[in-house]
Amino acid sequence: MSNTNSAESTPAPTRWQAYKHIMDNGLWKNNQALVALLGLCPLLAVTNNVVNGLSLGLATLAVLLISNGLISLIRNHVSSDIRIPVFVAIIATAVTMIDLLMNAYLHTLHGILGIFIPLIVTNCAILGRAEAYASKNTLDKALVDGFFMGLGFLFVLVLLGALREMIGNGTLFEHAHLLFGDIAQNWTIHFSDNYQGVLLAVLPPGAFIGLGLLIALKNVYDAKKTRNHNNALGIPIAITTPSTPNSNQTVSNSP
Amino acid sequence: MTKHTASHSKNTFKSHLLNHMFGSAYKLSLFIFVCIILLLTTYHFTAPKIAHEQREAMLKTFHQILPPPLYNNIPLEDTLIILDPTQLEQLGSEAPVTVYRARKDNQPAGLIFQVEARNGYSGHISLLMAVLPNGHISGVRVLTHRETPGLGDKIEAQKSDWILSFNGRTIQANNPNDPRWAVKKDGGEFDQFTGATITPRAVIAAVKKALLFVQQSGESLYE
Amino acid sequence: MSPLTPQSSPLSSPFAHNNQSVRQLMFKVQLAVIPALLVHIYLFGFGIVIQWVLAFATLLVVEFTMLKLRNRPVRPFITDMSAMITATVLVFCIPAGAPWWIIVSGTAFALIFGKHIYGGLGYNPFNPAMLGYAFLLLSFPVQMTQWTAPTEILDYAVSFTNSLHLIFTGNLPQAALGANLDMISAATPLSQLQIGLTQGQGVTESLTPIALEAQTHYQNGSVINGFFYSTAQFFSLNSWAWVNVAFLIGGLWLLAVRAIRWQYPVGFLSSLSLISFIFYTIDPNTYPPVDFMLLSGGTMLAAFFIITDPVTSSTTPKGRFIFACGIGILVYVIRTWGIFPDGITFAVLLMNIAVPLIDQYTQPRVYGHK
The missing domain is CATH 1.20.5 (Single alpha-helices involved in coiled-coils or other helix-helix interfaces)
Structure with missing residues (x-):
């Protein structure tokens, strides 16, 4: 927030400000899982432990980076009528490549995640970012967007995975060696020896309940934060830092 | 215009x-x-x-x-495909079953094949089992199943040691009613699970049937 | 504080909270449970009393905390006794000897996730007790299927202190019974039937142990003496069926004092009887008889105490009947072809989802309209 003050006089945001804006969007404001609610099928299906969530998150992040990058590169060469088939082809290629690579180098993990790696192709978040962002922005911005959108998604996958693994199984980082190799053999944390796991948490309904709780928590936090900036009618009043003249739409608080 | x-x-x-x-x-x-x-x-x-x-x-x-010291060939390359419907019935399978044959210095060392337990609590249970030439079981593992989490899934080696209780077992010659092959509740020697009797019964029955099949087929499976 | 001011209260549920009438209704329902409670204690020991006390304590703590968190007044909402019926139903659904944390977590889940998360009584789409039971059944399948055997089979009554010991330590005192939990647990008739059928046995064969149990009632003559003894012999009922009969008596009283609407039990029991009659006629060896369906599992508990919950069922008279019929059919389908022995929970939850649709199509016509 401090460097926004220095940029007060410049009408166009600097490159770093743009990046920061993208980061805020990807990680929090427009989080693909918590706000846009995209890609819920893999999100709900694989997050029964941290390692599965992390692996699928990394795979999705990689696909987002590749697809955003490629689509931004070709954005000026594709006419609007064929853009969707081209995007789909690129995304499918990226997903299949990741699938083959994981099958080759993380074979056991690939077996566990199974169908959900190829299913990344149906993750609307990826086509969504391609269409809404990468096809309209320069390579650097598209890559940053892909990275942070993917990171935001990964962050939710890991959090939900941790939550469900702890409640359902009483452990954390089980099977970590499947992702990190043999050095991770004893990374697993057991909380209690005779913990009776709440099986519901690792079953599909647990995913829905867990995600619902995460979304609720985020909304509560956001509501608490914005309450300070709203007047009695719930209309946002001038927020903290002064912004550019264009976006300065202050609503006065007077009756 | x-x-x-x-x-x-x-x-x-x-x-x-x-x-x-x-x-x-x-x-x-x-x-x-x-x-x-x-x-x-x-x-x-x-x-x-x-x-x-x-x-x-x-x-x-x-x-x-099947412990590696017992054999020195590559079983993946020494296979026999079973097509006979009556034999397949004993293995609980409808599709052809591949038998992998382990040998030590060209002498029979063990057979590895897949078995289907057809009357699990919810659907089929796929098992992989290894039988030594002397008719004793070397080991059994569950490949896939759809049993109730927390009840029937104790057949997985990861969840419980139950599946190891097959190791070293054999069956009386040509006696399909060998009384030892049942859960303790039914008078046998295998533990049952609390709250789930159908699953272990299904697995025991399937393994027993497959073992009888190996016994009846004898040496022919190694040829 | 409340979003419902008298002027804005909508014409269908959620209704504005009328504390007084809710309390009266709930009190009647509690009274109607008493026969079943007594039979349960007589047949299965004192476990249920301990479970009930645990559930009540949990209820107080959870309700107080949740109401405080939601900035709602505590007194009127906690004294309306609506949460009591949730706890009571749940207590009857779980095995009497289940460990203490089963009923505690089940009650807490039912109240928090079944009621408060949706905005409190009147807003919840699902029956809280059934949601709590589904949570327990899916989460702790081992504990939830460990039904204490009826005293008659055991030939040993689990005393109050032994029940306490069992619930809080998970085992009986060494002196009591070789301390083996397996010895005092037994399959319920419904799961007995299911196990038998998967093993390729017929209905009669599968239910032989249960029938034997019913006979011990008269041989011992201890359970029902005098006049009732001959009645028992006439009906030849097992312990689980006796609990169902007790619920039936309580439920009929509720109907008589008009605490519940007739559409629920009539729709539910008639559809369940009809469908089981049809299948029993087709193949009596695979499908159990009608009386067995009606008097096993939680049938009567559901008919009079679970599906009658006004909040989570349809608001129109025709809708109530359809709702109840749907549950009856689903119960049969789940019991017969599903993987769970009893289907009440999932049937009720599934029909709860269908309630808005039913309401939509059963709105009564305004008088005079075609």
Whole structure:
């Protein structure tokens, strides 16, 4: 927030400000899982432990980076009528490549995640970012967007995975060696020896309940934060830092 | 607007549209072609590694149920495919079953094959079992199942040691009613699970049937 | 504080909270449970009393905390006794000897996730007790299937202190019974039937142990003496069926004092009887008889105490009947072809989802309209 003050006089945001804006969007404001609610099928299906969530998150992040990058590169060469088939082809290629690579180098993990790696192709978040962002922005911005959108998604996958693994199984980082190799053999944390796991948490309904709780928590936090900036009618009043003249739409608080 | 100019503009529009269509089709095929090249390259480089990993994964499962010191051939390359319907019935399978044969210095050392337990609590239970030449079981593992989490899934080696209780067991010659092959509740020697009796019963019955099959077939399976 | 001011209260549920009438209704329902409670204690020991006390304590703590968190007044909402019926139903659904944390977590889940998260009583789409039971059944399948055997089979009554010991330590005192939990647990008739059928046995064969148990009632003559003894012999009922009969008596009283609407039990029991009659006629060896369906599992508990919950069922008279019929059919389908022995929970939850649709199509016509 401090460097926004220095940029007060410049009408166009600097490159770093743009990046920061993208980061805020990807990680929090427009989080693909918590706000846009995209890609819920893999999100709900694989997050029964941290390692599965992390692996699928990394795979999705990689696909987002590749697809955003490629689509931004070709954005000026594709006419609007064929853009969707081209995007789909690129995304499918990226997903299949990741699938083959994981099958080759993380074979056991690939077996566990199974169908959900190829299913990344149906993750609307990826086509969504391609269409809404990468096809309209320069390579650097598209890559940053892909990275942070993917990171935001990964962050939710890991959090939900941790939550469900702890409640359902009483452990954390089980099977970590499947992702990190043999050095991770004893990374697993057991909380209690005779913990009776709440099986519901690792079953599909647990995913829905867990995600619902995460979304609720985020909304509560956001509501608490914005309450300070709203007047009695719930209309946002001038927020903290002064912004550019264009976006300065202050609503006065007077009756 | 005269008729002449109208048809003229129609023509130019048509050729425009055609040009545009061909241009798009050309570009689209170009992109798809590039994608295919990318995929083929990735496939070319990963295929041998994937084949190797799959082989390793299978051998690793074999090692769990048949200790490696017992044999020195590669069972994956010494197979026998069972097609006879009555024999398949004993293995609980409808599709042909591949029997992997382990040998030590060309002498029989064990048979590894898949068995289906058909009357699990919810659907089939696929098992992989290894039988030594003397008719004793070397090991059994569950490959896939759909039993209730927390109740019937104790057949998995990861969840409980129950599946190890098959190790070293055998069956009285040609006695399908060997009383030891049942859960303790039914007078046998196997533990049952609290709250789930159907699952262990199904697994025990399937393994028993498969063991009888090996006993009846005898040496012929190694030929 | 409340979003429902008298002027804005909508014509269908959620209704404005009328504390007084809710309390009266809930009190009647509690009274109607008493026969079943007594039979349960007599047949299965004192476990249920301990479970009930645990559930009540949990209820107080959870309700107080949740109401405080939601900035709602505590007194009127906690004294309306609506949460009591949730806890009571749940207590009857779980095995009497289940460990203490089963009923505690089940009650807490039912109240928090079944009621408060949706905005409190009147807003919840699902029956809280059934949601709590589904949570327990899916989460702790081992504990939830460990039904204490009826005293008659055991030939040993689990005393109050032994029940306490069992619930809080998970085992009986060494002196009591070789301390083996397996010895005092037994399959319920419904799961007995299911196990038998998967093993390729017929209905009669599968239910032989249960029938034997019913006979011990008269041989011992201890359970029902005098006049009732001959009645028992006439009906030849097992312990689980006796609990169902007790619920039936309580439920009929509720109907008589008009605490519940007739559409629920009539729709539910008639559809369940009809469908089981049809299948029993087709193949009596695979499908159990009608009386068995009606008097096993939680049939009567559901008919009079679970599906009658006004909040989570349809608001129109025709809708109530359809709702109840749907549950009856689903119960049969789940019991017969599903993987769970009893289907009440999932049938009720599934029909709860269908309630808005039913309401939509069963709105009564305004008088005079065609």
